[in-house]
Amino acid sequence: MNARTPTVRKRSATQAARTSGVPTVAPEPARPDRRQAILLAAEKLFAQHGYHAVTIRQIAEEAGVPLALVGYYFGPKHELFHAIFEHWSHTIEERLARLAAVTIDPDDARTLPRIIEAFTAPVLALRASTEGEYYALLVARELYHATEEADRVLRGYFDPLAEAYIDALHVALPHATHGQVAWGYQFALGALLHHLNDSRIERLSRGENRRADPAVAPMLVNFIVGGLRAALPRPKAASKVAPKAVAAKPSRTKKTIPRRPQP
Numbered sequence: 001m002n003a004r005t006p007t008v009r010k011r012s013a014t015q016a017a018r019t020s021g022v023p024t025v026a027p028e029p030a031r032p033d034r035r036q037a038i039l040l041a042a043e044k045l046f047a048q049h050g051y052h053a054v055t056i057r058q059i060a061e062e063a064g065v066p067l068a069l070v071g072y073y074f075g076p077k078h079e080l081f082h083a084i085f086e087h088w089s090h091t092i093e094e095r096l097a098r099l100a101a102v103t104i105d106p107d108d109a110r111t112l113p114r115i116i117e118a119f120t121a122p123v124l125a126l127r128a129s130t131e132g133e134y135y136a137l138l139v140a141r142e143l144y145h146a147t148e149e150a151d152r153v154l155r156g157y158f159d160p161l162a163e164a165y166i167d168a169l170h171v172a173l174p175h176a177t178h179g180q181v182a183w184g185y186q187f188a189l190g191a192l193l194h195h196l197n198d199s200r201i202e203r204l205s206r207g208e209n210r211r212a213d214p215a216v217a218p219m220l221v222n223f224i225v226g227g228l229r230a231a232l233p234r235p236k237a238a239s240k241v242a243p244k245a246v247a248a249k250p251s252r253t254k255k256t257i258p259r260r261p262q263p
Helices: 013-020 034-049 056-063 067-074 077-087 089-100 111-128 133-142 148-172 178-197 200-204 214-231
Strands: none
Touching: 034 056, 034 067, 034 077, 034 133, 056 067, 067 077, 077 089, 077 148, 089 111, 089 148, 111 133, 111 148, 111 178, 111 214, 133 178, 148 178, 178 214
16 A cells, blocks of 8 residues: 555644644734824815715725724714814914014014914915815814804814904004904905915916915915005104194275266
8 A cells, every 4th residue: 555645734823823832912913093094084074075064984984994983082073173173273372472473563564564474374384285284274164154163163272363463463553443453353364264275266367376375475465464554554643834824915905986076
C-alpha cells in the first residue's frame, strides 16, 4: 500500500494562539473622530439645505455613522445645531479681540474703517477657507430666519458681539444716537451676509467676478464706511463769523414841487 500523505491544515494566527494559551487582542482599524464627523456633516447639510429640511438620518448617512450615535453624542437636533456654534465660538472671540485692538478716536478718519475691517475680515477669511466655508454659509443662511433655534444662537453668541460693535461705532460717531448707530450696524451686517451667501454676482458680472471673493474685502469695507458716513453725517459746524451788517441806505426825501396858482 502506498502511504497517504496526511493533509496539513493551516491554522489561523488566532487559533494558534488559542491552542498555545496566549491571549490575543484583535487590532481595531483606525477610524476618524465620529463626533467631529457628525458635527461637520450637520454643518454642511444645514448650510446647503436649511435646518428644518435636514433629518438626523441624513446627517448620520453624511457622517458615515450609525443613526443612534448622533443622539448619543448630541441629543436632539436643536442641540446639535447649537453645538456647531459652540464649536466655532473662537471666531467671535477673534472679532472681539480685533475690535479691542482698535484705538477709537472720533476725530481720526481711520477709526471707522478699522472698526469695519475688524468686523468683516475674520468672516471673509473663514468663508474662503476649506474648513470654515460651510459654517460661514450657515451663519449667512440660517440665523435670520425667525426660528427658536436661530434666536437661541443669536442671543447666546451674536448679540454680545453686536452690542460691542454698536458701542464702538457710537464712540466713533458720537453725533448719532444709539438707535441710529444700531440701524447702521444692521445695514453693515446685511451687506456682509449677502456677500457671503450670494452667487448671482458670477452671472451678473458675466463671469468676471466670483462668489465671496476675499479680494474685494477693501471694497466691501469702503462701501460700508461710505454708507455709514452718508447715513449719519456729522453736523456742519456753525459759522462763528457774524454776518456783515447791511449798511442802511439813506432815505431819499421826496421833493414836493409847489403848485402854481391857477390864473
